[in-house]
Amino acid sequence: MTSQSDQTVATQERPPLVSMRSIHKSFGSIDALRGVDLELAPGEVLGLVGDNAAGKSTLTKILAGTLVPDSGRLQVGGEDVVFRSPADARRRHIEMVYQDLSLCDTIDVAGNLFLGREPQKSVLGMKFLDRRQMHRAAAEILAGLDIRVDSTRHVVSNLSGGQRQSIAIGRAVSFDPQILIMDEPTSALAVAEVEAVLALIQRVSRRGVGVILITHRLQDLFRVCDRVMVMYEGTNVAERRIGETSLEEVVRLIVGGDILAPTERRDHGH
Ligand SMILES: Nc1ncnc2c1ncn2[C@@H]1O[C@H](COP(=O)(O)OP(=O)(O)OP(=O)(O)O)[C@@H](O)[C@H]1O
Ligand SMILES: [Mg+2]
Numbered sequence: 157m158t159s160q161s162d163q164t165v166a167t168q169e170r171p172p173l174v175s176m177r178s179i180h181k182s183f184g185s186i187d188a189l190r191g192v193d194l195e196l197a198p199g200e201v202l203g204l205v206g207d208n209a210a211g212k213s214t215l216t217k218i219l220a221g222t223l224v225p226d227s228g229r230l231q232v233g234g235e236d237v238v239f240r241s242p243a244d245a246r247r248r249h250i251e252m253v254y255q256d257l258s259l260c261d262t263i264d265v266a267g268n269l270f271l272g273r274e275p276q277k278s279v280l281g282m283k284f285l286d287r288r289q290m291h292r293a294a295a296e297i298l299a300g301l302d303i304r305v306d307s308t309r310h311v312v313s314n315l316s317g318g319q320r321q322s323i324a325i326g327r328a329v330s331f332d333p334q335i336l337i338m339d340e341p342t343s344a345l346a347v348a349e350v351e352a353v354l355a356l357i358q359r360v361s362r363r364g365v366g367v368i369l370i371t372h373r374l375q376d377l378f379r380v381c382d383r384v385m386v387m388y389e390g391t392n393v394a395e396r397r398i399g400e401t402s403l404e405e406v407v408r409l410i411v412g413g414d415i416l417a418p419t420e421r422r423d424h425g426h
Contacts, residue, residue: 171234173198173366174219174335179228181214188214189225190390196335196366201357203377203398204370206387207410212370213255215387216337219368220252221245232335251328252337259324261313265305266294268312269327297330298322301356318349325356329365336360337368342376354380374406386410 174196181189189211196202204212217223219230221239230237232248239245242252259268267274270290277286294308303322305315312320321341328336338357342350350373357380361367369381377384378398386394386409394409 170198171231172196173200173233175229175231175234176215176219177229177231179215179218179230180226181211181218181223182226187390189218192228192387192390192392194219194385194392196368198334198366199361199364200383201361201367201369201381203381203384204368204387205372205374205377205384205406205410209389210387210410211390212387213339216252216339216368216370219245219335220250220337222252246331249332249334250337251331251333251335253321253324253328253339253341255339255343257320257324259312259320259327262311264309264311265298265315265323266291266308268323269294269297269308269330271327297326301326301329301359303356316346316349318345318352321345321349321353322356325353325360329360333365335366335368337370339370340372341369342371342373350376374403377406378403 172195174194176192176194179189179192179194180187192211192215194202194215204216206212214223218225218239221242221244224240230239232250237244237248239248245252260271263271267290270293275286275289275293276283277289278284291308298305298308301322303326305319305323312323315323325338325341341357342353345353354376357367357369361380369376371377381398384396384398384401384406385392386406388410396405
């Protein structure tokens, strides 16, 4: 692994943060992934797009340890890894914000940020939840990401969609990930809320975190992504630097596995 002091070395000389190779995954008779490759560099925001059922969520769930691939190779920081659970991925500093957010509606903001790892205090040898510490730490996490919520005591069901999305991202970021996956974080949001979440993605990536952003809002790609990877029916069919493509081309690549350039088709075994 490269040490912190080597950070000025050109990124090409370092192993990618993530490398997935020939990933296959079937669900019964459905071949959800038919040999997918993905690479991610530190601080890079990679847009992952493709039609419904193209395999985006399946691929990223494999990286997050939620699903186990049938075959393929996964490397993190140049080392081979095998994830059997999200806890395995978390140990490698990978976090995923799922589309359904997995927040607990009935508890407050701070409780959601610390769900399952609440700070405790010891009184007369017994463990108690340290609420003051929890709210203080929650406020710090949110302030550090410039996430605005009036109070960490609000129950999350009362928050707006954008605030809930921000809390879910804040929770993921608080685990100090090097890789953050977000599955359609802006799909259910109002315009101003989308802006806030996109700004949050930029702040996180500036910390050196590699971000994978799954989205159907293609205009978002051009706001925050460095690169876009297009999936089509369980394969990755194209990849572009964001400055070297256009909305029209991305749309064409998403809908038309059949009108790809012959070289790209050959590369992906079509
Ligand atoms: N747990 C599962 N059991 C059975 N089939 C599944 C499961 N998860 C995904 N699939 C199937 O795998 C294929 C890929 O699904 P996936 O959710 O990865 O697509 P996606 O690109 O994320 O689509 P969307 O844009 O609609 O979210 C689909 O045909 C889907 O029905
Ligand atoms: Mg999906």
